[in-house]
Amino acid sequence: MTPHSVRVTVNGRVYERTIPPRLTLADFLRHELGLTGTHLGCEHGVCGACTVLVDGTSARSCLMLAVQANGAEIRTVEGLKAPDGSLHPIQEAFRQNHGLQCGYCTPGMLMTLVEFLGENPKPTADEVRDAISGNLCRCTGYQRIVDAALDAASRLGSRES
Amino acid sequence: MKPPPFEYHLARSVPEAVGLLSRLHNAKVLAGGQSLMAMLNLRYVHPDHLIDINRIPELDRIEIRDGVLRIGAMVRQRRIETSAEVRRSAPILCEALQHVGHRQTRNRGTLGGSLCHLDPSAELPALALLYGATVHVAGPSRSRAIAMADFMDSYMTASIASDELVTAVDFPIWDERHGHGFCEFARRRGDFAIAAAGCLMERGPDGGIGRIALAVAGVEAVPVRLAEAEAMLRHQAGSEDVFAAAAEQCRSLKAIGDVHGSAEYRKKVASAMVRRSLASAWERSARGRGR
Numbered sequence: 001m002t003p004h005s006v007r008v009t010v011n012g013r014v015y016e017r018t019i020p021p022r023l024t025l026a027d028f029l030r031h032e033l034g035l036t037g038t039h040l041g042c043e044h045g046v047c048g049a050c051t052v053l054v055d056g057t058s059a060r061s062c063l064m065l066a067v068q069a070n071g072a073e074i075r076t077v078e079g080l081k082a083p084d085g086s087l088h089p090i091q092e093a094f095r096q097n098h099g100l101q102c103g104y105c106t107p108g109m110l111m112t113l114v115e116f117l118g119e120n121p122k123p124t125a126d127e128v129r130d131a132i133s134g135n136l137c138r139c140t141g142y143q144r145i146v147d148a149a150l151d152a153a154s155r156l157g158s159r160e161s
Numbered sequence: 162m163k164p165p166p167f168e169y170h171l172a173r174s175v176p177e178a179v180g181l182l183s184r185l186h187n188a189k190v191l192a193g194g195q196s197l198m199a200m201l202n203l204r205y206v207h208p209d210h211l212i213d214i215n216r217i218p219e220l221d222r223i224e225i226r227d228g229v230l231r232i233g234a235m236v237r238q239r240r241i242e243t244s245a246e247v248r249r250s251a252p253i254l255c256e257a258l259q260h261v262g263h264r265q266t267r268n269r270g271t272l273g274g275s276l277c278h279l280d281p282s283a284e285l286p287a288l289a290l291l292y293g294a295t296v297h298v299a300g301p302s303r304s305r306a307i308a309m310a311d312f313m314d315s316y317m318t319a320s321i322a323s324d325e326l327v328t329a330v331d332f333p334i335w336d337e338r339h340g341h342g343f344c345e346f347a348r349r350r351g352d353f354a355i356a357a358a359g360c361l362m363e364r365g366p367d368g369g370i371g372r373i374a375l376a377v378a379g380v381e382a383v384p385v386r387l388a389e390a391e392a393m394l395r396h397q398a399g400s401e402d403v404f405a406a407a408a409e410q411c412r413s414l415k416a417i418g419d420v421h422g423s424a425e426y427r428k429k430v431a432s433a434m435v436r437r438s439l440a441s442a443w444e445r446s447a448r449g450r451g452r
Contacts, residue, residue, distance in 0.1 A: 001166045021169030021211070022162050024202070043163055044199040048265060057239075057268045063198040064269070065191075067169055068215060112265065133350040134263025 006070040010035065011079030021067050026050040028066035029076060037077040037107050041136070048135035051108035052076050058115040077107035080114070089155040090114060090148075099148030101139035108135045113149050121157055125150060164201035168210045175299050175328055178214050183301040183324035185210045190326060192235060192274035195266045220273070220328060225250055230332040234273025238285070242267060250334045251292070253341035253359055257284045260343075263351045273327040276309075279317050279383065281417065282354040284345070286313065287378035288332075290386055291359045295331040300324060306331075316382035335372070339363045340448075342441025344434040345379075348421065354379040355422045358434035362442040369398045375407075375439070380416045380431045387411075387435065399443035401436075408435040 007016045010033060017032050026043075029035045029052070041047035043062045050061040053075040080088035087095065090113050100106045109132060116123070116131040123131070128149040129142070137145060170185075172178035182188055188210035191197060200206045214220060220235035223246055230250045232241060241247050242258035261267055261275075261284050275285040276296065289296070289309040296312045298305050301324050309330075314320035321327065345357035356379040365371030373394050375387040390407040397403050411432040416424035 001168055004169060020162070020166070022164040022166055022201075024163065024198075027162065044202045045195060045266065048263070051265050058265045059269050060195075060265050062163075062202065063194050063266075065169070065194075065198075065211075065213075067171075068191075068194075068213060116264070130350060131264060134265050 004067045004070075006067055008066075008069050008072060008074060010074045011076060019066055021065060023066045024062050025052070025054075025064040025066045025069050025074075026061035028069070029061060029074070032066075035076055035078050039104055039107050041104065046136070047105070047108075048112065048132075049105050049108040051111045051135065053111055053115060056115070058112050075111070075114075077110055080110060088114075089159060090117065090152040093152035093155055094145075094148045097148035097151050098144045099140065100145075105135055105137040105139075109137070109145060113152065117149070117153055117156055121153060123150070123153060163204075164198075165204055165207045167208050169213065170210060171213045172217060174217060175219060175326060178212055178217065178326050179299050179301050179324060181210070181212050182326060185212075188212055188323075190214055190277070192277070193237065193269040193271040194274075195262065195270040196274065196278045196280070214326070222329075223247065225334070228334050230334050231329050232272050232332070233329050234276075234327045235271050237268060238262075238270045238272065238275070239264065239267040241272065251332050253291075253343050253361065254288060254332070256341065257288055257343040257345075257357075257359060260284055260345045260347070260351070260354065260357065272330055276312070276330065277319050277321070277327055279313060279319050280353070281316065281382055281384070282357070282379035283384075284343075284354070284357060284359075284378060287357065287376045287384035288343075288359055289330060290384045291361060291374050291376035292332045293374070294333075296327055297329045297331070298325045299328050300326075304328075310386075313383040335361055336363050338446065339372075340442040340444065340446025342438035342443075342445070344437040344441070346430050346434060353421070356380050356427050356431035356434050358431060358438040360435075360438040360442040362439075362446045364446050365396060367396070369396050370394050370443070371396075373442075375435065377411065377414070377431050377435065380411070380414050380427050382415075382417060385414065390435070394439070399439070401440070404436045404439040404443075407439065408432040411435060 039049040041049040045063045189208040220233045222233045361374045363372040378384045390410040418424035
């Protein structure tokens with residue numbers, strides 16, 4: 001099938017590739033760009049592991065074609081750390097609160113929370129649970145993830161003030 | 162690669178999209194992709210051509226004119242959910258959208274996509290039916306407007322031709338003092354509804370129920386209006402007994418049973434959702450503003 005040229009900015013860096021139209025954004029990030037931080041669980045829009053930010057809003061990269069991202073700005077888990085390599089406050093909160101065990105769901109959790117905490121800097125535990133309802137975790141029982149998200153909110157809040 | 166091979170076409174305007182649809186064989190429209198992409202990944206569908214309508218600005222508008230809220234087919238669900246205009250004019254849409262999938266899917270999923278996919282448990286088709294909404298459709302030779310009741314052909318099948326494209330949906334705005342209620346039961350937050358009910362209500366001059374609309378999703382093959390219950394409720398004062406009696410109409414629905422719930426169970430849940438949505442709409446209409 002006719003290949004298409006795309007130009008996509010990922011974590012601030014511009015990539016140009018010629019790709020088959022049926023390539024999903026998730027496979028594009030992982031296989032074409034080697035950015036394997038974005039994980040694929042179910043590949044049909046249920047698990048949320050592949051969540052990335054497309055022009056600032058969270059989306060499942062398995063439910064989007066890479067050709068559709070032409071001209072877009074994508075942010076993945078690789079783009080969270082500071083230029084000096086130190087962890088993003090949400091990552092730090094996950095580490096401190098044991099917000100992960102196997103880590104498979106973590107990139108999707110983190111990217112969802114980047115968007116959510118940007119919109120709602122002081123969430124309740126219930127609001128956090130609602131925000132991550134589209135991200136499945138089979139290890140933690142979610143409690144530590146919710147703790148981490150609430151801790152991340154206060155870390156981000158104190159950073160700004 | 163998960164999806165089967167297809168040719169990709171990026172349409173820049175409605176005439177271009179409709180032209181592609183009428184020219185190409187076995188073509189599918191790609192809107193938000195939150196159902197179609199999953200179906201492609203699972204290879205449930207094998208289109209030869211995908212026509213992407215994500216970059217057609219005229220499909221992306223929300224406007225209020227002459228008492229009608231018009232929402233473009235490509236307006237994302239999350240934008241409807243958070244729109245101040247929608248919250249003012251049709252607050253039930255914002256309330257119901259919180260039950261639609263998850264934030265990531267609402268960020269991409271669209272109004273037109275949901276209506277065309279027509280999942281029996283989907284909220285947006287039920288809301289369009291609740292409002293008696295009008296669906297605008299563009300075709301190669303003419304455009305037409307279809308009442309939502311006629312737009313629904315059968316299980317997951319909209320009555321539009323393969324060369325037609327949904328462009329916008331008109332929701333007639335109710336009096337600003339109307340009350341609304343939307344209640345849904347699902348096994349987990351964001352899951353497909355076992356059953357959901359929506360209600361719009363205006364008080365009459367006697368303080369009782371005046372104008373009313375009641376719709377249920379997740380029970381029959383397509384969403385349904387409960388016309389008998391609506392007729393029974395008109396001119397009545399709201400009470401638990403009256404609402405329970407009206408909700409009895411759910412017993413006569415032609416419910417579909419599946420792995421998530423038997424037909425009988427769905428009817429019971431629907432009845433409870435109807436009672437709750439009625440109570441909520443009644444109380445909000447008393448306060449004078451359904452906000």
